[in-house]
Amino acid sequence: MKLTTKLLSASAIVSATSVGAVELEVTHWWTSGGEAAAVSELAKAFNEQTDHTWVDGAIAGSGGTARPIMISRITGGDPMGATQFNHGRQAEELVEAGLMQDLTEVAEAQNWRDIVKPVSLLDACTIDGRVYCAPLNIHSWQWLWLSHDAYEQAGVDVPTNWDEFVAAAPALQEQGIVPLAMGEQAWQQSGAFGVMAIALAGEEAWRAVNIDLDADVAAGSAYQRVFEAAAQARELAADTNVGDWNLATNMVITGQAGGQIMGDWAQGEFQVAGQVAGEDYTCLPGLGETQVLDTGGDAFYFPKNDDPEITAAQLELAALLVSPEVQVDFNLKKGSLPVRGDVDLEAANDCMRKGLDILANGNILPSGDMALTPDVQGQIEDLMAEFWSDPSYTAEDAQARYADIIASAN
Amino acid sequence: MSSAEHAPAGPGKRPIRLFRNLWSKIAAIPMILVSVGIFVGGTIWTIVYSFTDSGLLPRLNWVGLEQYERLWSTRRWLVSIENLAVFGIASLILTFALGFLLAALLDRKIRFEDTFRTILLYPFALSFIVTGLVWQWILNPEFGVQSIVRGLGFESFTFDPLYDSSKVMIGLLIAGLWQGTGLIMVILLAGLRGIDEDIWKASRVDGIPAWKTYIVIIIPMLKPVFITALVLVTSGIVKLYDLVVAMTSGGPGISSEVPAKFVYDTLFTRQNLGQGFAASTMMLVTVAIILIPWALLQFRGKKND
Numbered sequence: 001m002k003l004t005t006k007l008l009s010a011s012a013i014v015s016a017t018s019v020g021a022v023e024l025e026v027t028h029w030w031t032s033g034g035e036a037a038a039v040s041e042l043a044k045a046f047n048e049q050t051d052h053t054w055v056d057g058a059i060a061g062s063g064g065t066a067r068p069i070m071i072s073r074i075t076g077g078d079p080m081g082a083t084q085f086n087h088g089r090q091a092e093e094l095v096e097a098g099l100m101q102d103l104t105e106v107a108e109a110q111n112w113r114d115i116v117k118p119v120s121l122l123d124a125c126t127i128d129g130r131v132y133c134a135p136l137n138i139h140s141w142q143w144l145w146l147s148h149d150a151y152e153q154a155g156v157d158v159p160t161n162w163d164e165f166v167a168a169a170p171a172l173q174e175q176g177i178v179p180l181a182m183g184e185q186a187w188q189q190s191g192a193f194g195v196m197a198i199a200l201a202g203e204e205a206w207r208a209v210n211i212d213l214d215a216d217v218a219a220g221s222a223y224q225r226v227f228e229a230a231a232q233a234r235e236l237a238a239d240t241n242v243g244d245w246n247l248a249t250n251m252v253i254t255g256q257a258g259g260q261i262m263g264d265w266a267q268g269e270f271q272v273a274g275q276v277a278g279e280d281y282t283c284l285p286g287l288g289e290t291q292v293l294d295t296g297g298d299a300f301y302f303p304k305n306d307d308p309e310i311t312a313a314q315l316e317l318a319a320l321l322v323s324p325e326v327q328v329d330f331n332l333k334k335g336s337l338p339v340r341g342d343v344d345l346e347a348a349n350d351c352m353r354k355g356l357d358i359l360a361n362g363n364i365l366p367s368g369d370m371a372l373t374p375d376v377q378g379q380i381e382d383l384m385a386e387f388w389s390d391p392s393y394t395a396e397d398a399q400a401r402y403a404d405i406i407a408s409a410n
Numbered sequence: 411m412s413s414a415e416h417a418p419a420g421p422g423k424r425p426i427r428l429f430r431n432l433w434s435k436i437a438a439i440p441m442i443l444v445s446v447g448i449f450v451g452g453t454i455w456t457i458v459y460s461f462t463d464s465g466l467l468p469r470l471n472w473v474g475l476e477q478y479e480r481l482w483s484t485r486r487w488l489v490s491i492e493n494l495a496v497f498g499i500a501s502l503i504l505t506f507a508l509g510f511l512l513a514a515l516l517d518r519k520i521r522f523e524d525t526f527r528t529i530l531l532y533p534f535a536l537s538f539i540v541t542g543l544v545w546q547w548i549l550n551p552e553f554g555v556q557s558i559v560r561g562l563g564f565e566s567f568t569f570d571p572l573y574d575s576s577k578v579m580i581g582l583l584i585a586g587l588w589q590g591t592g593l594i595m596v597i598l599l600a601g602l603r604g605i606d607e608d609i610w611k612a613s614r615v616d617g618i619p620a621w622k623t624y625i626v627i628i629i630p631m632l633k634p635v636f637i638t639a640l641v642l643v644t645s646g647i648v649k650l651y652d653l654v655v656a657m658t659s660g661g662p663g664i665s666s667e668v669p670a671k672f673v674y675d676t677l678f679t680r681q682n683l684g685q686g687f688a689a690s691t692m693m694l695v696t697v698a699i700i701l702i703p704w705a706l707l708q709f710r711g712k713k714n715d
Binding site: 064067068071072075090092093094097184185241373374375377378379382383385386387388389390401408 | 465466467480484485486551552573575659660661662663664665675676678679680681682685
């Protein structure tokens with residue numbers, strides 16, 4: 001084992017001097033079963049189709065743990081070859097400070113502006129007309145995952161929208177099944193709230209609050225319904241005692257919980273567990289209420305490097321990530337949607353098709369990551385963490401606080 | 411050190427004060443540079459930038475006291491301060507009470523003293539992260555204390571402090587005490603060993619009960635030892651962070667948040683340096699308010715001696 005690694009690294013050094021092959025370290029926070037399967041597709045494609053070697057730098061913990069590590073490596077002068085961030089404003093200041101490699105060359109050569117769909121993904125990578133990241137996939141938060149097993153045990157039909165879901169809850173509770181699985185982490189609670197906001201307040205009100213930062217709408221009647229539903233969801237989720245999102249998803253997979261509000265990355269877990277969409281589980285985009293998806297997702301950024309060989313490898317990887325084969329292989333494993341409309345996802349399952357249809361109809365919104373700064377999102381997360389954990393925190397109080405945060409956002 | 415002291419000064423010249431203990435002063439230069447450059451310099455830099463609107467990267471765009479106004483209207487910060495106060499006071503009192511009690515018991519010339527001392531000090535060898543994880547399991551209602559007691563037949567027994575926002579600080583306190591008491595015990599025990607045997611004999615001759623001897627005679631004599639222990643315990647309290655991260659990561663909700671965690675999250679996850687610097691400056695001010703009067707008392711006391 002040790003000898004092989006030595007030989008491998010020796011041959012890597014030899015080839016590095018001869019054909020300009022480099023070892024490119026790629027950092028990301030994909031560590032759950034489905035995610036790891038997907039990222040190995042990227043590594044395989046990179047190793048096979050280029051001379052370079054993918055050095056995997058997975059950082060355990062969620063994005064909240066991984067991003068500070070990545071950022072401090074970049075600002076501290078020890079940049080990795082490539083790194084995952086979510087589309088949007090997370091890396092905005094790093095780009096503005098000139099720490100990221102400009103990918104405009106690749107983007108123009110490959111015509112990203114024409115093939116990336118929706119084009120808002122590319123806009124999220126573009127600052128002052130230059131492209132700084134390669135969009136990889138589209139993730140949307142607006143999904144309610146339902147366990148057929150759980151509803152069968154309770155003897156009720158699988159719900160088709162939020163109101164039915166709430167109405168079916170007592171039957172589940174009688175069987176000792178938790179109606180709503182909710183991991184006790186702020187980002188999950190805050191995310192679920194965001195989903196309810198789009199589904200129940202409607203697209204117009206959501207845009208007014210998240211894009212135009214209109215505090216009056218945030219304090220108004222459309223959002224009142226959202227906060228009341230969130231208070232209700234809090235009761236339905238009261239008996240969940242898990243933290244990580246994939247543990248909560250597992251409750252749905254095993255029929256211990258009726259449903260979970262979680263982004264489409266949850267699909268990777270159903271797939272790893274060998275479940276079939278439409279037979280073992282059902283997914284309701286937009287909680288079955290508003291058929292709109294936000295189009296957040298993951299993108300790769302390439303920190304600037306002194307070594308021209310690394311820069312060349314970075315550009316090759318950027319081109320590879322958007323290529324049709326990689327888009328299909330990666331996204332099928334990940335449960336996310338491809339960033340280009342011209343690839344054929346023959347193998348796509350029931351849920352992914354629903355998502356693709358919504359995308360094709362253009363019912364899309366920018367994601368919270370794109371609209372709000374991490375600072376504002378953090379304040380909302382604090383509020384949600386408190387609201388979800390404290391049953392005495394009323395919907396009115398939470399809404400008032402929420403409106404304050406929106407009023408002070410920039 | 412001593413060679414410099416005894417080095418002959420030039421004939422007829424009075425030794426200059428600066429050159430006394432020359433070698434020890436030279437040896438201290440790196441340490442002095444580090445503390446001035448990094449601690450003082452870093453502190454001033456942090457305070458200066460707390461008056462700016464720095465985001466992910468520092469920038470000198472002045473906003474006055476805005477960061478502080480926002481900080482003091484942030485619920486999570488207020489909860490953090492309150493938690494730290496509760497944890498600090500309770501842990502200060504209990505660590506000293508338990509530490510002294512254990513030290514006094516060990517000092518009664520019991521059998522297997524070495525064994526007990528090792529057992530009691532052992533938790534201190536573990537990091538807060540390990541301590542936190544261990545206690546997270548022990549306090550978990552499905553695997554830990556609660557399930558064991560229920561297994562014994564007490565079906566209604568409930569003990570799940572980490573899942574109840576009104577009791578979560580108790581859970582943290584238990585773990586903190588388990589980890590930290592041993593050290594204080596050892597320090598106080600060392601102090602007790604330094605007490606002259608004659609004092610005990612004298613108090614016995616006068617017929618003073620043992621507990622009274624401890625409170626009236628021994629504890630006042632141990633004042634310097636207590637102060638050392640106090641500095642160790644308080645600095646540990648102010649920087650409380652890893653225990654919370656390992657045990658509750660601030661939950662349930664925000665009910666076990668602490669200032670150090672607020673600072674870290676704001677600086678790195680939320681990409682808001684200005685706000686994070688304002689919070690860390692407030693932590694510094696709090697420490698200064700406690701330390702300065704104490705330092706003044708100490709140094710004035712020394713001069714009078």
